[in-house]
Amino acid sequence: LFGFKTNKVSGYFNPIGPSKEDKLILPNGFKYDVIAAMDDVINKDGDKFGDGSDYNAFLPIDGSNTRGLLVNNHEYTGIFSVGPIKDGQMTAEQIQKNLYYQGMSVIEVYRDENGTWKMDTKSKYARRITGFTKIELTGPARGNAAVGNATTVQGTFANCSGGVTLWNTVLSCEENFTETAVASKLDVTHYGWVVEIDPFDKSFLKKHTALGRFSHENTAMGLAADGRVVVYMGDDKKDACVYKFVSNGKYDKAKGRANSALLESGTLFVANLKFGKWMAVTIDEVLKVLGSETFKAPAGVTAKREDLLKKYKTQADIVVNCAEAALLVGGTPTDRPEDIEISPFDNTVFICHTNNDLHGNIHGHITRIFESGNDLGALEFDFEIFAAGGRQSGFSSPDNLAFDSNGSLWVVTDISSGSLNKGVHQSFMNNGLFVIPTSGRDKGVAYQFASGPVECEMTGPFFTPDEQTLFLSVQHPGEETTDLNNPTSRWPHRAGDTKPRAAVVAISGFNLG
Numbered sequence: 001l002f003g004f005k006t007n008k009v010s011g012y013f014n015p016i017g018p019s020k021e022d023k024l025i026l027p028n029g030f031k032y033d034v035i036a037a038m039d040d041v042i043n044k045d046g047d048k049f050g051d052g053s054d055y056n057a058f059l060p061i062d063g064s065n066t067r068g069l070l071v072n073n074h075e076y077t078g079i080f081s082v083g084p085i086k087d088g089q090m091t092a093e094q095i096q097k098n099l100y101y102q103g104m105s106v107i108e109v110y111r112d113e114n115g116t117w118k119m120d121t122k123s124k125y126a127r128r129i130t131g132f133t134k135i136e137l138t139g140p141a142r143g144n145a146a147v148g149n150a151t152t153v154q155g156t157f158a159n160c161s162g163g164v165t166l167w168n169t170v171l172s173c174e175e176n177f178t179e180t181a182v183a184s185k186l187d188v189t190h191y192g193w194v195v196e197i198d199p200f201d202k203s204f205l206k207k208h209t210a211l212g213r214f215s216h217e218n219t220a221m222g223l224a225a226d227g228r229v230v231v232y233m234g235d236d237k238k239d240a241c242v243y244k245f246v247s248n249g250k251y252d253k254a255k256g257r258a259n260s261a262l263l264e265s266g267t268l269f270v271a272n273l274k275f276g277k278w279m280a281v282t283i284d285e286v287l288k289v290l291g292s293e294t295f296k297a298p299a300g301v302t303a304k305r306e307d308l309l310k311k312y313k314t315q316a317d318i319v320v321n322c323a324e325a326a327l328l329v330g331g332t333p334t335d336r337p338e339d340i341e342i343s344p345f346d347n348t349v350f351i352c353h354t355n356n357d358l359h360g361n362i363h364g365h366i367t368r369i370f371e372s373g374n375d376l377g378a379l380e381f382d383f384e385i386f387a388a389g390g391r392q393s394g395f396s397s398p399d400n401l402a403f404d405s406n407g408s409l410w411v412v413t414d415i416s417s418g419s420l421n422k423g424v425h426q427s428f429m430n431n432g433l434f435v436i437p438t439s440g441r442d443k444g445v446a447y448q449f450a451s452g453p454v455e456c457e458m459t460g461p462f463f464t465p466d467e468q469t470l471f472l473s474v475q476h477p478g479e480e481t482t483d484l485n486n487p488t489s490r491w492p493h494r495a496g497d498t499k500p501r502a503a504v505v506a507i508s509g510f511n512l513g
């Protein structure tokens, strides 16, 4: 079925098999260029590319498919950026590094006349956003006691996946923020939000509290039938919920970036999979539930009713304590919802439930939601398990998703480094990138497109508009290393390198042009 026929990465390819090699392996006819790796200088100021590369977004400059801004999330640090941590206690210097190496990079990238993708360090846009950058809060929690009355906060970190808005800004999701916040003695309520940046304007930085505070994986933005903005979001924790935010106002293309205000007021909903209903996560609903004669705390909520009644006074309390409030109103705990994508073909919504060992869901699955009337603004839905991880499908622990114009899902896997190549994970070998058609004869069948180097996961697949290039991050190669002199990976194996580096690559066909 597959053979290399077109210039598009998303065209045909001969699938590869799993591998344990310390290499990024691609099908015949494809190559990759390392665009930026941890510690690479990104601009004239000497700012450096961060660690733990995750989400990528490519924003064309002047409509180009070969020059644009690449926004990359830096999710976490490791031994290669902050060094070995003694007795679980970072030194003052390590705390500073930990904040610097997380956050985001905006870099300018281009494809040269030889077809090689490179970073343009002379760019006027290239910059870092780190754990030190000042960011404004918007929405119900802004200035509220629930966030210590803050209207601006220090920095962003634990930036996992994200999404591009309809008005061409980038959303970045703060996921596992607690460790860094605690180690840095920062207020934990200032993290766990969705951050919006404008890659072309460094003065525009916001955290939208209306979208809730939890272990945010991603955002997937679309429009309801009536023009309101809808944002689907996963809370990547065991037994956590799937959310969607629906704006009060309607999207107006002519308003451009001013549409960002739509993310400041709206209704946050949580999915109840038992009844196929979106439940409003609002102060009114929570107080109604707590006031009921028959109140019984749902699984996952341990606090007593009287304490909950003291805690929840306003919508600010709801968004700050979102995961608990969602369970109270009937949200269904699920198996670690990671990335979500809206099908551009039929408005169905694909969710990676990566795994959950509490329920023996070791290999995870991809859930597909059918909104009532194919309207993203609907309050009712149906769903199916679109694809299940395991030996039969050849993948385990699906994480990030991207659609191509053929209607295929590009799925990266995240088997944890400690489980790789062991026990029930043996047959999958290193983490990979798979292509799964969502319709036609091969619907739901996974074909492997890439295999990553040792102990990495690949993250942030993102196509150029012409699909001739696929950007992809290689996150935490050599993650299990304990001795810096003897790393378990040295990827990307650049001349003189003695350690592995998280990096972003551009994948393209050999026969471009």
Ligand code: FEO
Residues within 6 Å of the ligand: 075, 160, 161, 175, 217, 236, 338
């Ligand atoms: Fe950061 Fe949920 O992966």
Ligand code: CA
Residues within 6 Å of the ligand: 160, 161, 217, 338, 339, 399, 400
């Ligand atoms: Ca992820």
Ligand code: CA
Residues within 6 Å of the ligand: 338, 354, 399, 414
């Ligand atoms: Ca993951």
Ligand code: CA
Residues within 6 Å of the ligand: 414, 457, 475
């Ligand atoms: Ca990860």
